[in-house]
Amino acid sequence: MSGNPGIAAIVGVVGTTSGIVLAVLFYKLSKPRKLLAYATRTFRVVPQGRIKIQGLQITYYGYPVESLSVTRLAVWNAGNESIRRRDLPGSDRPVIYGGSGIKIFETAVIETSAVANNVGLTLVDHPIVGSAIGFDFLDPGDGAVFSVVHSGSELTDIRLNGEIIGGRVWRTVAHGERPIEGGSQQWFGVSAWQRPQESGRSQLRVGAYAVLTMVLFSGFVLVLSSQWGVGLLLIVIGIVASGALLISRRVYPPLRLKSFDENLGG
Secondary structure, X not given: OOOOHHHHHHHHHHHHHHHHHHHHHHHHHHOOOOEXXXXXXXXXXXXXXXXXXXXXXXXXXXXXXXXXXXXXXXXXXXXXXXXXXXXXXXXOOOEEEEOOOOOEEEEEEEEEOOXXXXXXXXXXXXXXXXXXXXXXXXXXXXXXXXXXXXXXXXXXXXEEXXXXXXXEXXXXXXXXXXXXXXXXXXXXXXXXXXXXXXXXHHHHHHHHHHHHHHHHHHHHHHHHXXXXXXXXXXXHHHXXXXXXXXXXXXXXXXXXXXXXXOXXXX
8 A cells, every 4th residue: 555645645534534523523422511302202092084983982081082192202311411400490491291282181200210310290381381300310321201191193292391501402313203004903994003113213223333334344345355445435434433323322312211112012
């Protein structure tokens, strides 16, 4: 390679670029932040559009429903600093609430990362109507999963709103998945929404790791085949992408919050 100035130049440029990118990535990882992230998965139990039959009424604890869904909402500390009760402003705490026209029937804590977090819910009506989240502290990676039974049917019907002193509340991309329509179950002739076999974060991460493995393997093969330029470029891309994937871990609920990935039937 030393005898080929062109390859040496490519390697130099690629190495410098990857070094800069990695430096930025590690800076972002080490920068202090208070970040309360949340993600949702929605299961449609009674879908909208079912055929109505005279004399038939579906109720939830006596309340008539035209549609009924269960949303799993995971909330966790995606930053690198602890979030404590004193970081929750009394006038604008994080609140689980429904979008316009959405009726929430029940909100409950179904899992916490640690009993010591003392996660709980309090009904509030100001500044919005919903269930305010409270806790003693959340260390980085700590969190909880809530079950919300509601009349909505869209992925964004259940939301989290509020402030963190010195930080922010952030909806992640982990909610970008839809239940699969179709299957053997029918609601009076209308296909029921079936439970996803696994969560989107499982699919995305498995796919990302598979692609990165292929990229790195191809790079090493090309280097061994004396195709230095392309091979080194693929290796550097794989390394940088791995760093980006490491940072993106804050987009997904911690693996310890197992109930977020589980289907309604367990």
